[in-house]
Amino acid sequence: MEREEYLAAIKPRMPEKRYIHTIGVMETAIALAKVFGENEKNAEIAAILHDIAKYADIAWMEKIVRDEKLDHRLIGWGSELLHGPVGAYIAEHEFGIVEEDILNAIRFHTTGRVGMSRLEKILFVADMIEPNRKFNGVERLRKKAQKNLDKAVSACVRHTLAFLIDTKQPIYPLSIDCYNDLMKREDSEG
Numbered sequence: 617m618e619r620e621e622y623l624a625a626i627k628p629r630m631p632e633k634r635y636i637h638t639i640g641v642m643e644t645a646i647a648l649a650k651v652f653g654e655n656e657k658n659a660e661i662a663a664i665l666h667d668i669a670k671y672a673d674i675a676w677m678e679k680i681v682r683d684e685k686l687d688h689r690l691i692g693w694g695s696e697l698l699h700g701p702v703g704a705y706i707a708e709h710e711f712g713i714v715e716e717d718i719l720n721a722i723r724f725h726t727t728g729r730v731g732m733s734r735l736e737k738i739l740f741v742a743d744m745i746e747p748n749r750k751f752n753g754v755e756r757l758r759k760k761a762q763k764n765l766d767k768a769v770s771a772c773v774r775h776t777l778a779f780l781i782d783t784k785q786p787i788y789p790l791s792i793d794c795y796n797d798l799m800k801r802e803d804s805e806g
């Protein structure tokens with residue numbers, strides 16, 4: 617499928633604001649793919665589809681988690697945490713995406729995980745720094761992303777965890793595992 621077909625397919629499934637965010641993620645992911653030598657088409661597809669499940673019915677998404685034997689801990693977390701894994705399911709079953717790397721990028725774009733691929737890192741960072749995002753510190757993350765993808769991932773994970781703690785929200789453990797792994801690596805690199 618071409619870019620315009622993907623965009624036409626996702627547009628009716630989300631509010632205008634989310635669609636504009638998606639375009640921003642797509643442009644940012646392609647730009648990062650150019651900088652870091654990743655496949656641009658894969659970055660484009662992963663970005664366009666990353667929020668495809670954001671507004672899907674929660675009960676339906678939880679059924680997918682049970683039927684597909686996805687991480688059972690996802691049950692009860694709501695769309696924020698379900699839409700990545702279920703988005704990957706939709707990308708595979710409805711859009712016929714077979715590249716595991718694209719599916720994983722969609723699957724883990726909210727939480728990150730231990731051992732992310734370059735494409736996963738690109739989508740994870742692009743989702744946080746796309747031009748429509750406005751929060752304290754986003755400019756610093758944008759600058760980092762131009763220089764060092766791993767450092768940008770680390771800064772994004774730390775930003776999200778700090779935000780969740782500050783706002784007294786529970787933390788789904790995949791991000792903690794991701795954080796621990798990143799910090800151990802940074803420590804051993806000095």
Ligand SMILES: Nc1ncnc2c1ncn2[C@@H]1O[C@H](COP(=O)(O)OP(=O)(O)O)[C@@H](O)[C@H]1O
Pocket residue numbers: 667670696697725726727743776779780786787788789790791792
């Ligand atoms: N490990 C986690 N536990 C709980 N909430 C999380 C976790 N990681 C991210 N979130 C929250 O999930 C929400 C959705 O994140 P994300 O998918 O990146 O955004 P968007 O869907 O807007 O692209 C954000 O509010 C973020 O803070």
